[in-house]
Amino acid sequence: MNRTNALDHGVRYVRTSPGATAVVAFSAILLLDLLAKLVGFSLGPLTVAGIDLGPFGGEMPFTRLVSYTWDGLVIGLVIGLASIGLSLTYSILNFANFAHGDYLTAGAFSGWAATYIIAGLGGLLPIVESAVHAVTGVGQRTIRNTDLVSLVLLETPPGTAGANVWLSPIAVVVGLAVAVVLTIAMALVIDRFVYKPIRGADGISLLIASIGVAFGIRYLVALVFGNSRRIVTSTDQLPEVTLIGTRIDAHEVTLVVVAILLMLGMHVLLQRTKLGKAMRAMADNRDLARVTGIPTERVIRTTWMLGAGLTGAAGFLLVLSQAGLGFTTGWRLLLLIFAAVIMGGIGSIYGAIAGGLVIGLASRVSLVWLQGDFSSFTSPAAFALMILILLFRPSGIFGGVSTA
Amino acid sequence: MSAVDDARGVLERVFAPDAVKVFAMFAGIWLLFYWFGNQLGYTDPFILALVRRVTFLSAVYALAVLALNIQWGYAGLFNIGVAGFMAVGAYGTAMLSGSPGGSPPGLGLPLPLGVLGGVLAATVIGLVAALPALRLKADYLAIVTVAISEIIRITFNSPAFANVTGGASGFDNLPTNPVRTLLLTEPGSIISDPTPLGQPIFSLATEYGIQRLTVVNTVYTVGTLVVLLGVYLLLERIGRSPFGRVLKAIREDEVATRSLGKDTQNFKVRAFGLGCGLMGLAGILWYAMGPRASIVPVNFRPELTFYIFIALIIGGSGSNTGSILGGALFASLLFEAPPRIAAIIGDRFDVAADPANLVEALAPVVEGDLMPLAGFLLNNIDTLRFIGMGVLLILLVQRRPEGLLGARKETASAVSLADDTRPGTAPERPTAAADGGGDGDE
Numbered sequence: 001m002n003r004t005n006a007l008d009h010g011v012r013y014v015r016t017s018p019g020a021t022a023v024v025a026f027s028a029i030l031l032l033d034l035l036a037k038l039v040g041f042s043l044g045p046l047t048v049a050g051i052d053l054g055p056f057g058g059e060m061p062f063t064r065l066v067s068y069t070w071d072g073l074v075i076g077l078v079i080g081l082a083s084i085g086l087s088l089t090y091s092i093l094n095f096a097n098f099a100h101g102d103y104l105t106a107g108a109f110s111g112w113a114a115t116y117i118i119a120g121l122g123g124l125l126p127i128v129e130s131a132v133h134a135v136t137g138v139g140q141r142t143i144r145n146t147d148l149v150s151l152v153l154l155e156t157p158p159g160t161a162g163a164n165v166w167l168s169p170i171a172v173v174v175g176l177a178v179a180v181v182l183t184i185a186m187a188l189v190i191d192r193f194v195y196k197p198i199r200g201a202d203g204i205s206l207l208i209a210s211i212g213v214a215f216g217i218r219y220l221v222a223l224v225f226g227n228s229r230r231i232v233t234s235t236d237q238l239p240e241v242t243l244i245g246t247r248i249d250a251h252e253v254t255l256v257v258v259a260i261l262l263m264l265g266m267h268v269l270l271q272r273t274k275l276g277k278a279m280r281a282m283a284d285n286r287d288l289a290r291v292t293g294i295p296t297e298r299v300i301r302t303t304w305m306l307g308a309g310l311t312g313a314a315g316f317l318l319v320l321s322q323a324g325l326g327f328t329t330g331w332r333l334l335l336l337i338f339a340a341v342i343m344g345g346i347g348s349i350y351g352a353i354a355g356g357l358v359i360g361l362a363s364r365v366s367l368v369w370l371q372g373d374f375s376s377f378t379s380p381a382a383f384a385l386m387i388l389i390l391l392f393r394p395s396g397i398f399g400g401v402s403t404a
Numbered sequence: 405m406s407a408v409d410d411a412r413g414v415l416e417r418v419f420a421p422d423a424v425k426v427f428a429m430f431a432g433i434w435l436l437f438y439w440f441g442n443q444l445g446y447t448d449p450f451i452l453a454l455v456r457r458v459t460f461l462s463a464v465y466a467l468a469v470l471a472l473n474i475q476w477g478y479a480g481l482f483n484i485g486v487a488g489f490m491a492v493g494a495y496g497t498a499m500l501s502g503s504p505g506g507s508p509p510g511l512g513l514p515l516p517l518g519v520l521g522g523v524l525a526a527t528v529i530g531l532v533a534a535l536p537a538l539r540l541k542a543d544y545l546a547i548v549t550v551a552i553s554e555i556i557r558i559t560f561n562s563p564a565f566a567n568v569t570g571g572a573s574g575f576d577n578l579p580t581n582p583v584r585t586l587l588l589t590e591p592g593s594i595i596s597d598p599t600p601l602g603q604p605i606f607s608l609a610t611e612y613g614i615q616r617l618t619v620v621n622t623v624y625t626v627g628t629l630v631v632l633l634g635v636y637l638l639l640e641r642i643g644r645s646p647f648g649r650v651l652k653a654i655r656e657d658e659v660a661t662r663s664l665g666k667d668t669q670n671f672k673v674r675a676f677g678l679g680c681g682l683m684g685l686a687g688i689l690w691y692a693m694g695p696r697a698s699i700v701p702v703n704f705r706p707e708l709t710f711y712i713f714i715a716l717i718i719g720g721s722g723s724n725t726g727s728i729l730g731g732a733l734f735a736s737l738l739f740e741a742p743p744r745i746a747a748i749i750g751d752r753f754d755v756a757a758d759p760a761n762l763v764e765a766l767a768p769v770v771e772g773d774l775m776p777l778a779g780f781l782l783n784n785i786d787t788l789r790f791i792g793m794g795v796l797l798i799l800l801v802q803r804r805p806e807g808l809l810g811a812r813k814e815t816a817s818a819v820s821l822a823d824d825t826r827p828g829t830a831p832e833r834p835t836a837a838a839d840g841g842g843d844g845d846e
Binding site for chain 2: 149155194198201207211213214215217224226227335339373376377379384387391
């Protein structure tokens with residue numbers, strides 16, 4: 001291709017899709033800025049309309065970029081895990097579930113309550129030993145004397161409870177299982193009493209009902225656990241390594257491993273079983289699916305189980321890596337989860353995973369440009385990205401192929 | 405039997421006009437809160453303040469619900485970014501009319517200009533947001549609008565613009581309450597000499613032992629009710645105009661409306677802009693001045709949007725009178741009443757127990773002691789109220805999606821659809837306007 005041809009091509013591209021051109025140009029500027037920052041080149045402080053935008057370029061050590069990327073990866077995996085659930089229910093039940101974030105909160109609270117009991121009582125072994133002692137009189141009561149109520153309600157100081165993947169790995173595993181199981185149970189009960197009676201209703205009615213569910217769950221959690229935000233995990237003796245200036249602790253590694261395992265399991269489940277095919281058929285046309293003999297109610301129940309289970313796990317893992325937990329934790333994450341689902345294309349689990357990673361990375365790596373006072377704009381940046389995708393590519397960046 | 409039917413007929417005829425419904429509802433609310441105040445042993449001035457407070461909240465909620473109704477009830481646009489547009493209105497007015505010397509500085513423009521500017525700002529932001537988004541599916545529009553409202557709130561909250569917006573601590577430099585300007589010679593000081601207009605009002609109030617602040621707030625509340633009436637009349641007029649009829653037609657069937665040659669996109673954008681402007685107005689009257697004036701980003705969280713939605717669904721979307729009923733019932737019965745009822749119950753039954761958590765409250769129930777549980781529930785009445793709201797919303801969607809006033813969606817036709825003018829057919833029962841045919845599987 002000769003030069004004028006390429007130029008013509010470029011001009012035509014700019015003319016036919018100005019939106020895409022703007023996006024490309026903006027990304028190019030950000031990339032140049034990042035390169036300038038990495039080599040330490042800077043171009044005076046820029047001021048536009050009285051607002052100090054800071055200098056173009058500047059200085060940023062490479063290690064900081066690595067650490068933002070790692071943080072983004074960790075939060076992105078959590079968002080991806082939660083988005084699979086939202087994406088499944090969105091495509092199969094055909095409504096945007098605004099209670100999804102609160103499912104995540106419920107999973108986190110129930111799972112960590114279980115972890116606290118086991119860790120606070122000194123692990124599974126003393127509990128079994130004491131139980132055996134209580135029943136048969138053999139052995140001895142080794143259980144620590146602890147205030148069970150404040151353990152269940154997550155009111156014990158994190159250092160005392162010692163909920164930590166290194167000190168009490170079994171407690172963490174049991175907690176994860178409890179989070180999954182309880183979130184599934186909750187989702188099934190809610191589906192039975194809220195969504196089943198209005199199964200055929202339009203998406204907006206279901207959406208409004210889900211807002212009601214969101215209020216119900218969120219404030220029920222607040223009623224039981226109180227409405228203060230708390231630190232849950234303990235970092236006592238937690239092993240950690242420093243790689244290229246980035247601190248990576250055992251909690252983050254656990255999160256990454258568990259999240260990837262769950263995602264792989266999901267992939268196998270949907271590709272190797274008939275269930276995945278049935279779900280794709282349901283997402284496409286529910287009436288046709290029912291006529292074909294697909295047990296739609298059973299598929300819906302399975303969808304809720306898969307979605308809620310992954311969401312409960314996501315909630316538990318989120319707290320494992322971020323340590324903080326409050327009754328609005330999931331609700332605050334909801335819009336980012338929506339962003340991930342929309343980015344990947346509703347109904348596609350691979351899209352949801354990729355969308356989660358993109359949103360997670362975007363929300364952390366954008367700190368490269370959003371420094372100082374602007375650092376609170378990371379979420380708005382992700383929301384803006386979501387709005388742009390909805391406007392210009394509502395089928396998602398991967399082209400709306402429903403892979404279930 | 406016939407006497408009952410007669411009485412019912414008479415009642416139905418009396419309550420048929422919308423004005424009677426609204427007035428009866430307000431009278432009921434006032435009586436209820438008078439009774440609450442009485443039970444709690446308030447003196448008359450305090451009862452007046454309580455009733456005033458409820459009336460004000462009812463009025464501003466009704467105003468916001470009316471604005472939402474023009475978007476959702478009429479044009480079928482599912483906007484859940486109400487709080488964001490209210491924030492733009494309130495901040496806009498405060499920035500334009502706040503005194504230039506305060507912190508953060510305002511422009512010091514006269515208040516009417518400020519209000520106009522705030523409403524325009526909300527309209528413009530609404531239009532900028534809406535123009536591209538309105539062609540999206542309803543649930544996508546919902547997600548886009550809630551994201552926009554969060555972007556707006558986080559922007560106001562950000563320290564980056566704190567010298568203009570006040571950041572997380574909010575815009576402190578509020579414009580002067582117009583009622584104070586009207587009644588007092590020095591609006592800044594409540595004890596300054598009253599103006600000739602304020603003189604008779606204040607002296608009358610003093611006779612009944614009512615404080616000046618209560619007087620100012622009461623006058624402001626009456627003013628809000630007047631604005632509410634004005635907006636209601638405007639929207640009723642719009643609803644009957646050709647513009648309003650096209651909006652209702654779009655809500656029923658957009659494709660059919662487009663095939664009749666209407667530029668539906670254009671109508672939807674205009675309805676969205678109008679609704680956002682009115683949301684801005686509601687935000688201004690609610691937060692920029694008056695008894696609840698406080699412009700803090702926390703006020704404009706998405707929860708506010710959901711409250712307004714619940715109110716609209718209670719009243720029944722598509723009906724302006726229903727919007728006012730829904731707004732007022734939500735603000736009074738769901739929002740303000742529960743804490744009073746809790747206080748009355750606590751008083752009456754001497755509930756003194758104050759358990760620290762649910763487990764401590766539930767444990768004594770086994771021994772038949774219900775007091776700790778009662779004390780816990782009464783102390784957490786705010787949380788319970790939100791759970792109740794959620795349950796109510798679910799029940800409304802399941803049992804009564806058309807709201808209190810029933811199928812009050814005004815039809816888009818200018819003539820009565822009930823008259824069957826075809827020859828040779830017996831006049832039949834008027835069929836309800838098609839509304840999307842959602843609940844077929846019930």
